[in-house]
Amino acid sequence: MNKFLILFCVEIAKLKRSQALVMTLLCPFAVILLQLLVVIEGNGDFIAKRGWNMYWMSVVSLWYSFMLPLYIALITGLLTSLEHKNHGWRLMATLPISRVQLYIAKTLLAWALMAIGSLWLYLLTGLSIGLLLLLGYQGGDILHWSFVSQLCPVLVAALPIVVIGMTVSWLIPSMVPALVLGVSMTMAAMSVSRSPDYWMFDPWTYPMVATMVQGVAVRELAIALGAVVGGILLLAGCWYCTRRPIHS
């Protein structure tokens, strides 16, 4: 088997019993739970007036604009903490593997977990609608594929955040700086994403703009920026992170 593929499979195997896997299941669940509580608390008025379309929209916007950037910060921190905690960097550096490949494998894994978390969110949304239907709530058409189809653009647009999260948590043993950066930039992105002139300078706005903004051209620009900026940052991360000496 190809060396990189083996390394990627090993990185997946390291997830067994890890908090990263638990968080991938828990974070989307938290979003759905919050939405369920909002619907139940309002006696279903929100669904009756606006239909399941609005329910889907609330879930997806809460996930992509708020929870996803935080989840990425958390997941990149947890993936690298497996190495920081156990002198894993040192162990991996003594093995016949390339550090560049290790960096790419970990980034790819964080990106894959983001995709899995988002798919899990869609599945939970469907299940929660099923539950609400059983409880007697009605809201018209159940399936809204337009929201599901947002997954691919977001995966591309969120690439810079994944790379930045991975790089920060790769370089700093503590998870705190990565989380602080994730939280503060997410908060800032909520305002900056409304600015037609400045949103493009803040990578944390890209997933929001790629899904929430009305204009097709702007959405496509966010996706393209995600790909280009993400690619450049990935190359820079490969170069910088893998050249540092390993003391831990």
Add this chain to the structure above:
Amino acid sequence: MDNAIEIQQLNKSFGRQSVLRQLTMAVPSGAVYGFLGNNGAGKSTLMRILLGLIRPDSGQFSMLGQPLSRALKARVGSLIDSACLYEHLTAVEFLRLMVKLKDIPSLEISRVLELVDLQPDQHKLIRNYSLGMKQRLALANALLGEPELLLLDEPTNGLDPTGMDEIRQLIARLPRQSAVTVLVSSHLLDEVEKIASHVGILHNGQLVREGKINDLLSAGQGLLQLNLADAAKWLPLLRMSNQVRLVSASELEVSGIRKIDCPAIHYQLINAGAHLFQSHFDSLSLEQCFRQSVTGARK
């Protein structure tokens, strides 16, 4: 290949602190080479350089006749200071990952687990292991794939006396079993004396003594104990050329001499009319040899 490791004029500094200074040394193939030094002498820094964890400022080194590369790393096993293990996995899960990355058959897992006596606990989570078990597992990982060269930095750290003894015996057996060369660093002189065939003493980043352990010990200076009648009377005679101490009315101690010098002292005493009842020469222990080397280097 005569030498498994060859190091030439290696230098490494951290900021203004020079850790390795013009270090030149060679580890013969098939040897268990004990690498001694006080804390901060530069032992771990050298191990880290050999494994590619940090880069030297200048100088060259080769292992198994090759410069450091990924292909070479596949032929070298290592255990650096504290064990590097994924504690949320079981021992067998951890070793499965390692055999995949080292590209060796998974049959190796049971062999190394048996070697370090961890087979009964192979399905326990590593986080529930004692420190000694973790160290043994790290050694098992180093032994995967029968490496030609083993780099062990303080391998008995954290082990209880029984565990230390087990690891010592295992390391001492290795060259006979699988033609492996072992470079083992330690500040436990007693430990190195028991397992090493060769010794290098590092002080302030420089190698102050190197060679076969037996040669080092026999070449060193020791202590001669003399039992003789009226010991105080012969004190001035021996003081002329030696460091002598009166221990009791019938015992003198001559220090700082080599075994080869003893007959001359015996002759000198007997010739002067002394009644010599007994003479005993204590050669240096590795600890004394180490102290001498380090003190000599300081001067």
